[in-house]
Amino acid sequence: MSSKSPAFTFVDLFAGIGGFHYALSALGGECVYASEIDEAAAKIYQHNWEMDVAGNIVPETDPVVRVPAHDVLTAGFPCQPFSKSGLQRGMEEARGTLFYNICRILKERRPSLVLLENVRNIAGPRHRHEWAVIVRSLRELGYQVSSTPAVFSPHLLPASLGGRPQVRERVFIAATYVGDDSAMDEVEPVVCNQPVGDWDPQTWDLRRFLQPDVEIEGRVNYELGASEKRWVEAWAEFVRRLRHAGVRKLPGFPIWVDEFVHADIFDLPVGLPAWKSNFLRKNSEFYTQHRKLIDAWLADFDGLDGFPPSRRKFEWQAQDAQSLEECILHFRPSGIRVKKATYVPALVAMGQTTVLGSPLRRITPVEAARMQGFPDTFEFPGQVDQATYRQLGNAVNTGVVYHVMRQQMKRAGQRWSKIVSDTPPSVDQVDVLPRTRRTRPNAPETC
Template structure:
């Protein structure tokens, strides 16, 4: 948002999406002087909320530096690309011609004080070990002191008082401060660690803290389940209810497969069956044998679950001692209907995986999804379908986590950042809301 005060620093926002980095860095007093985003729909939302039009995909151009102004911080949620292994230069030579290589070109040209990159966790996994090595070596060759150990963090690890959110969204942050090439070769600890902050217990999260009041949800019918989906929930709600009524204190912790219900004495497992599947088959047979009468009555009352897709004939209970399915949140997954306590939700993804509330029975709304990404309620998505909004939020960064990571990097980056830390609170919520 525009401001008459002199900015504490300037930043550029590459692969900007709808502006999660912008939210965090502007909350720290920064001013965005350049943004780029190739997706037109996301760029429109960015322009609407941040009052600046992102350029197209200039980062993919041969010479992107000519359009990028000087800046203090380069932020980018960049896509991971395979690098050429020709010659195994393990650094900038291998990065040339890629999107990350163009980021390096901008860093070489402008030497911003700080670089803040975000990516999915598996960029530091064994399948991408070469890419990770190239990224770290390239940044060090450019004079940026970065950790070779991945900095992984998720919003559910931050307590509410520090701007956390009830969402598991583990992401890699590659954060560096310009110190010159010689000092940059010294390794440092990751700027954040993948564990709760200040003794916070993530099991204390209550998803209700981000939910809208039912009477304030416009077009509420859009978020209700279809009759078919409601039937799926009714089937498994009755499954849980009957087991609880029968005194079953501990529901199965393994995936329940109705198509594997067979008496234990009749179980035959072929020798070529994978070990994990054989284990589940045995557990389902044991479960069915122990509760045969109850389960047969349940199946009979619901026509043996005929007509339910294979994935809806499977059920994953991760809600511990919850009394009923209505007390849970659910996700319709290819592996089955998963139920868990309404503490925190899995990472936001496409609309087909949107979290479902057991009570009231509906999907979370776009506003609630935006809150899970630490975006304020004034941030809106005019003129587009909800499916586009869910997609943009699922592709975005969590602004509260970026705010936390950026402050942590500023704290280790020298005197020039001290006044920013002194002037800004620990939580992004105290600035944006």
Template sequence: MNTPTAPFTFVDLFAGVGGFHAALGAVGGECVYAVEKDAEAAAVYERNWGMAAHGDIVNDTESTMRVPEHDVLAAGFPCQPFSKSGLQRGMDEARGTLFWNILRILEARRPTVVLLENVRNIYGPRHKHEWEVIVRSLRELGYQVASRPIVFSPHLLPPERGGRPQIRDRVFIMATYVGTSSSFVDVEPSVPHLPVDGWSPSEWDLAEHLPIQPDRELENQLHLNLGPAERTWVEAWNDFVVTLRAAGVKKLPGFPVWVDAFVHESHLVVSPGTPAWKAAFLRKNAAFYTEHEELIESWLSRWNYLRDFPPSRRKFEWQAQNAESLVDTVMHLRPSGLRVKQATYVPALVAITQTSILGDRLRRLSPREAARLQGLPEWFDFCNQPDSATYKQLGNGVNVGAAYHVFREHVLRSLDAVRRRAPRLAQAVVQSEMSPDSAIERYREPHREVILRRRRSDAVQRVAG
């Protein structure tokens, strides 16, 4: 099953730009099949990993099984709804979803370890049925899997273990092949949702741990800077914070501040039928306005009562604790308002235009900084594609350090079962480093010439074009 050149092999399904490839490559694995339907992401994958990701998981698994033998199956699979009819079970119930194609591969190839990743909500109450189908289907194929998921985020890992200053809770489903005689024995999740090695996430510092790119490296990327309207929004809310701080207000509101809800408590009217959560916010805003009416009115008058601001910019969410101004924070322009956090770790990268804004630089995170947040190495190259495509790919991707940690810890926990079927895989994990960072650099070496040759060819074609 193993190739002569690597201790184990893996397949990379729904591969994106290759977060799983980086993590498993750092352990010593060799990718033997990759598939990604997004053409731009597939091009980035091929450019950096030296192999194509242009297969079709439906065509390659249904009429003929074209996915080769492998030791580890990795997939950031789409969460599609399964039938709730209750008339079918296991694999048949997942038919018509892409998860069913994963099950077809497992049925045909029986890799030793399965590493799946999805958004946290897949374990939420609205997806209880889908979760039960996933667990039951894996167990029916002989895989031991916990009935509760692993939930993990890179900000829980210290820097020396591949952590990154990004809160990105994701569900990981780890399964080990043990045969159907043992697969229905429930086990605990192999990784807890806790900081590792005593690390405190409050110790993250973006300038030090990311690190932030110097301004001189971004001279040709002026589009990262905030536009005039965005600067006005930030300046107005910065004035709000500074005004309250100067007046001795030590604790800013922990609830969403809505300018349109500023009214004296004596004039507050909550309409019948108003949802309880909204009624609570209205009362809190009224109480806050009443307590600081003079300060707030003075601030509002300086900014023309935010009349020219769109509705979402008339809202403010403070999560920066004792920061004195927005200069000391990281900001997000969200539909729910301007959200402000401490400059420790940042919110999760998302596949839409909500890239974090650095308060001390009044610019968005650069694509390189976003790539660092996902644990991708410095040599990782997005070519000359639009930044919007890069942000989308990174927002959709798996964090390398989190995936590496979860995979490594799971294999170490189920080492006996792994060793029986894939001894070289077990040995590779036992000998692996605590962090993937330096190992990714070494992994690149055998592929360097292929990658550089492809990049030189791309450059020639651009010049010729």
């Protein structure tokens, strides 16, 4: 960190491994307080940022707000109450009420700027009430905030501005303290859910962010198991034979091997939902049209004997890609999903790590960190890769936070707009880690 006075101070609540910290430090800020209840993530935070990390931000039994005075409050408050992967109980769930702890700090400290982050679903149809409560609560505390969700993803931001090839839609709640007189005035969202400028997300090339195999420590750890290789081999051959037969457009619907029935004997069971009836009909038509090719393929792979039910399903979302080798794969409960190697789906805190078609392996923790905008010098010592993947899946994308914060500062007054004019447009151009670690080269910054 620089020895000069910081441009502003900030607190990092529900901090994870420090994505907000990285972005706001690059803007000239100094973190004066961080909290993270997950001990493993807190250790990574402490290691990289060389500062203590508190547990709960405001214990309900403690009447005194321990968070010090600050200029900017950031928080990636818990998403489980709103996530589609959870029960979606919103503020009825205990973790959902942690938003009120944030409000308690805002009432006590009155920071000038607030930037909160959560999953896309927090502003979805099942949580209209919760969203309205969040907006109303901030306005009642004197903060001006848009009632329209500000949704953004790193793949919408060009690499020159810190974007990354990852589709990761998140809601950002950008609030500026204006006092009671103006807090109820409506404002536009700080960012829009569309590409910045004339950027075309289809020009991303994931390969430019991958490590050369010779640089991967423990390369064998990212190879697929024997069964996984067999699954990929079978479906790669499936695509290869269809392409060789002149099939220019592969099915866009899920292919279900167990539902391959010739049209002459196809009969829909009574009472099926419309979506399933549609898929079964399409699978029958597809099988009937290519029966000779498909039967020969199945015979060569023993009818996919031993494949779990979910691996007997195949979802081709790679459009005109000619082979599976040039794509990326995800082993999902719904089947093996294949996409072009432009950008990856959102990193998640569970399994489903992206698999490269060639070289056939999973992406490494270094590559996953690159997808979140962390430099190669960011370290995850003393823990297994699965913990690192989970922490990165829970992290904010640093380039997006940097971009959104700059957009908020531009309209927050002269003090803040000057910070924007004094800092580079991309977080990639700023070295803010307190350590000097240059053991690995940085990822390319452009496509």
